[in-house]
Amino acid sequence: MRKSQKEIAESSRLISRRVLLLGVIQAAVISTLGLKLRSMQLEHAEEYRMLSDGNSIKIRLLPPARGLILDRNGTIIAGNEQNYRVTLTREDAGDVSAVVARMRRIIPMSDRQAAELLAEIRRRSAVTPVMVADRLTWQEFSSIALNAPALPGVTPESGLSRSYPRAGDFAHVLGYVGPVSDYDLSKIDNPDPVLRLPEFQLGKVGMEAKLEEELRGKAGNRRVEVNSAGREMRELSRQEGQQGATVQTTLDARLQNFTAQRLGTESAAAVVIDVTNGDIVAISSSPVFDPNKFVRGISSSDYKDLMQHDHRPLADKTVQGAYPPGSTFKMVTLLAGLESGVINPGSRFFCPGFTQLAGRRFHCWRRGGHGTVDAIRSLEQSCDVYYYELAQKVGIDRIAAMARRLGIGVRHDLPMSAITEGIAPDRAWKMERYQQEWQVGDSLNASIGQGYVLASPLQLAVMTARVATGKAVIPRLVRAVDGVVQQVPEFEDLGINPLNLRTARGGMDAVMNGTHGTARRARIVAPEWQMAGKTGTSQVRNITAAERARGVISNEQLPWNRRDHALFVCFAPYDMPRYAVSVVVEHGGGGSAVAAPIARDILLFALAGGLPPLSAYPDGERAKVEEMWSKMNLMPPLAPSTARAKA
Known part of the structure; x- marks a missing residue:
């Protein structure tokens, strides 16, 4: 059935309106894309060029500062001191052996220490940082930082380490902290991720162990951008950890x-x-005994002396x-x-x-x-x-x-x-x-x-x-x-x-x-x-009875x-x-x-x-x-x- 002229005109108006609407939408989309491309090409070109080369964003945990322990008058008896250290992440390092060999030119490391480090790196997860060295001098620390481009996966860090300013005075009551071992982790249900950080220290004995949860604090984090070589390019954001509780003891x-x-x-x-x-x-x-030796890594000879001492100092x-x-x-x-x-x-x-x-x-x-x-x-x-x-x-x-x-x-x-x-x-x-x-x-x-x-x-x-x-x-x-x-x-x-x-x-x-x-x-x-x-x-x-009859032997003679x-x-x-x-x-x-x-x-x-x-x-x-x-x-x-x- 043929449409009337009126119906044909109405139909043409509807089609024209739709075409116009679609045209406006297309123009808006094209304009938006154009502006975005302009922004990417002109304003953020360098950023996207770096990302295109293999950059990625990683979340790094920040260990919290351990809580202080004070005597009854406020004197610090367990505190924290500055510590320069270096870690290595296998995922970002590429040829781990080559990286370790280059590090040895900067940080003194024996063949045995290097072999133990490589074994530890292979044993750990590829994404878990492994401690290479700590308590570095400022010169060693700065040398690592300056050579960072040649050391992929290596991260120089400045953190805190436990210290006991009164040394042996409080050794037995305070105890000491030490690196977290697999045995430590096996005793904890759903361990805090911060415990897996290579530099983290856990209370081993004494008050340090018994008050671990109060003293540990809560981890912070930082978002960093790393390139394909594993080198950190910049820090995008940072949230500091929450320091552990300050515990005041009754001790004088x-x-x-x-x-x-x-x-x-x-x-x-x-x-x-x-x-x-x-x-x-x-x-x-x-x-x-000096608990600081355990924190810093006691030597086998020192530990042997403590274990074999007949007065049992530990x-x-x-x-x-x-x-x-x-x-x-x-x-x-x-x-x-x-x-x-x-x-x-x-x-x-x-x-x-x-x-x-x-x-x-x-x-x-x-x-x-x-x-x-x-x-x-x-x-x-x-x-x-x-x-x-x-x-x-x-x-x-x-x-x-x-x-x-x-x-x-x-x-x-x-x-x-x-x-x-x-x-x-x-x-x-x-x-x-x-x-x-x-x-x-x-x-x-x-x-x-x-x-x-x-x-x-x-x-x-x-x-x-x-x-x-x-x-x-x-x-x-x-x-x-x-x-x-x-x-x-x-x-x-x-x-x-x-x-x-x-x-x-x-x-x-x-x-x-x-x-x-x-x-x-x-x-x-x-x-x-x-x-x-x-x-x-x-x-x-x-x-x-025979000794009593003869006379009891005095203590000095025994x-x-x-x-x-x-x-x-x-x-x-x-x-x-x-x-x-x-x-x-x-x-x-x-x-x-x-x-x-x-x-x-x-x-x-x-x-x-x-x-x-x-x-x-x-x-x-x-x-x-x-x-x-x-x-x-x-x-x-x-x-x-x-x-x-x-x-």
């Missing part, structure tokens, strides 16, 4: 320094606790060492007897020098005996027979329960490595451990801190703090995190009769200040700092590793306790002669806030003490650090 750097020097080269440990709040103000294990004896507490445990046995009602402060036992049990003699340390002794005198003269007799009446289960109440046989929760629980043995424990019944002879040994009983220096300090206060003092090491002070809990009452506690404290006072006190020579004569304490000597060998351990615990001031101290000297001999003077000196330094006046010492001790001080290289008083916040 000057007291820690004095304690470490006072222990000297002995195989020993000392712990000082503020009994009012549980703050550990000093905790030192001896001999010390072991933290303060919390890992478990020792027979010897006579320092007698307060536990005494309080168990007093609290159970088996004895009272005036109860007496006769000491002829031994106790006979089932045909076996349990000897007192004093061969001729102490005669008739009461509770106070039993501690003052450390009469073993008194406790043998008491143990048979009170029983091991009550003794063990009191030990745990005072902190022995309990693992104290601190950010330190391998903290021992110690042993406060009872009937159930022996059956579970050895499938044997408990014997009365076991109780006699346990009553004087021998046999199965084991305690760490930390536990002995806690025990002393609890006896001194009657409170369940809980030790702590962290005072604040990022300026937020950690709340100190209100310590619960131990529930021990105050009269019984006064008896135990009175015996400890008599040890130091009584006319027959076993540690009288190590007393403090300043009345405002009057000290109460208890000596301990724990055997590490059996003494046969090889070092067969001598008795020397122990001492104390607190002061007597009327208003502030600090409790424990000292253990491995194979040191007698507690009164060796451990007591060390503990006395440490306690006085804590009370005085520095070297005490010589008038605090007995007349006969002053010249010797002054000479000892003259040989020490003590840390001077320092102004608090201004680096409390993140830097």
